Amino acid sequence: MDLSVSTFFPLPASQVFSSLVEELALALGGVELKLEPKKGGRLLEAPKKGRPTEVARILAWDPGEGIRFRWHPPTWAKNAPTEVEVRLAPEQGGTRVTIEHRGFGHGLLSEEGEELVGWFASEVATTLFRATSPARLGDWVTDRHARRPSGRAGRETYRDPLYHRPNFAAILERLSLTKQDDLLEVGCGGGAFLQDALKSGCRAAAIDHSLDLLRVAEEMNQEAIAQDRLELVHSEADRIPFADGRFTRAVMTGVLGFLPDAPATFREMFRTLAPGGRVAVYTTTEALRGTPADPEPIASRVRYYSDRELAALAKDAGFTGIKVEHPDLTKFAKVAGVPLEAIPVFKGHASQLLWATKPTSRPVRPGTRPSSSPPKNTPRRR
Numbered sequence: 001m002d003l004s005v006s007t008f009f010p011l012p013a014s015q016v017f018s019s020l021v022e023e024l025a026l027a028l029g030g031v032e033l034k035l036e037p038k039k040g041g042r043l044l045e046a047p048k049k050g051r052p053t054e055v056a057r058i059l060a061w062d063p064g065e066g067i068r069f070r071w072h073p074p075t076w077a078k079n080a081p082t083e084v085e086v087r088l089a090p091e092q093g094g095t096r097v098t099i100e101h102r103g104f105g106h107g108l109l110s111e112e113g114e115e116l117v118g119w120f121a122s123e124v125a126t127t128l129f130r131a132t133s134p135a136r137l138g139d140w141v142t143d144r145h146a147r148r149p150s151g152r153a154g155r156e157t158y159r160d161p162l163y164h165r166p167n168f169a170a171i172l173e174r175l176s177l178t179k180q181d182d183l184l185e186v187g188c189g190g191g192a193f194l195q196d197a198l199k200s201g202c203r204a205a206a207i208d209h210s211l212d213l214l215r216v217a218e219e220m221n222q223e224a225i226a227q228d229r230l231e232l233v234h235s236e237a238d239r240i241p242f243a244d245g246r247f248t249r250a251v252m253t254g255v256l257g258f259l260p261d262a263p264a265t266f267r268e269m270f271r272t273l274a275p276g277g278r279v280a281v282y283t284t285t286e287a288l289r290g291t292p293a294d295p296e297p298i299a300s301r302v303r304y305y306s307d308r309e310l311a312a313l314a315k316d317a318g319f320t321g322i323k324v325e326h327p328d329l330t331k332f333a334k335v336a337g338v339p340l341e342a343i344p345v346f347k348g349h350a351s352q353l354l355w356a357t358k359p360t361s362r363p364v365r366p367g368t369r370p371s372s373s374p375p376k377n378t379p380r381r382r
């Protein structure tokens with residue numbers, strides 16, 4: 001059977017080609033496939049554990065024009081290998097990309113028409129319907145821009161997040177970091193806050209679940225990494241892969257509203273802080289929902305917390321000395337160079353900042369045992 005999908009992009013072919021290759025390599029990496037982007041390059045099944053296996057070979061690689069690769073025949077049937085072609089053709093005002101797979105399913109599915117329909121419905125049509133549903137598109141946009149940013153635009157935004165600099169400054173002013181501190185950042189994005197924090201001479205470790213942004217953070221903080229002052233780890237916020245009591249300070253900014261399990265993240269920050277350690281958590285308030293600062297479809301996928309709910313997250317995790325503030329960030333916004341028309345967004349009603357401390361001694365609740373190691377499934381170190 002032959003399969004073909006096609007779409008139009010209002011961009012020149014050279015630009016479509018380079019973006020397509022970059023995005024494909026990233027997305028394939030997420031499903032444990034590794035693309036070697038060149039003629040003669042391979043497509044490898046590359047599981048996190050175990051050896052990579054070559055599953056296809058690139059026969060043609062013509063930047064701006066297309067790619068052709070050949071799947072190796074399946075191990076269970078020695079059929080003729082099948083080929084996939086990605087073709088770029090100039091069309092008025094842009095480029096049409098067509099992906100075509102020829103000769104698929106010989107001797108396996110094609111003999112059974114109904115089976116072929118089943119495969120097409122479950123593997124192709126369902127994927128297409130899901131990708132184009134408005135809810136799924138809203139999720140994709142949210143991930144892409146904020147919840148798990150990726151892609152060129154995301155990397156550029158978080159390399160220098162101008163609109164986050166005012167809250168970075170407000171946190172750093174109060175955190176009073178010194179060389180003696182060991183700082184944890186949860187959801188470090190492109191590492192801009194770390195860059196400012198490390199100027200204090202402190203040590204730091206940070207996690208994020210966006211591999212793309214961790215690479216930016218690595219690039220932005222090369223010197224501190226080379227000096228062994230910074231560790232960046234790919235991880236989920238509710239499984240922080242560091243030892244109990246390691247840190248003197250913990251910070252999380254612009255992340256809270258996206259967390260699927262905020263109580264677990266607070267418990268993890270509590271666990272990894274030393275007694276007496278302080279945490280700062282910054283987020284925006286519901287006042288910004290649907291404004292250019294917190295636009296849709298992202299805003300409806302963000303969880304906003306009332307002051308009471310935010311304080312309860314910290315209290316339930318064991319923190320004391322809890323304060324929730326609404327700092328006016330206007331002066332920091334001006335210093336950061338935020339355009340004048342955006343300054344009102346930095347007034348007190350829009351920001352929410354929690355401060356809390358891990359007590360120096362903690363009553364042990366009946367039936368609980370203090371943990372002594374990070375949770376299982378510790379993600380790999382980068």
Ligand SMILES: C[S@@+](CC[C@H](N)C(=O)[O-])C[C@H]1O[C@@H](n2cnc3c(N)ncnc32)[C@H](O)[C@@H]1O
Nearest residue numbers: 147148164187188189208209210236237253254
């Ligand atoms: C809006 S960005 C803020 C980035 C950075 N803190 C800043 O202010 O520039 C949210 C960041 O949190 C990360 N993030 C969101 N949910 C996460 C989770 N469950 N575990 C780890 N990282 C997460 C995202 O990948 C992204 O880098």
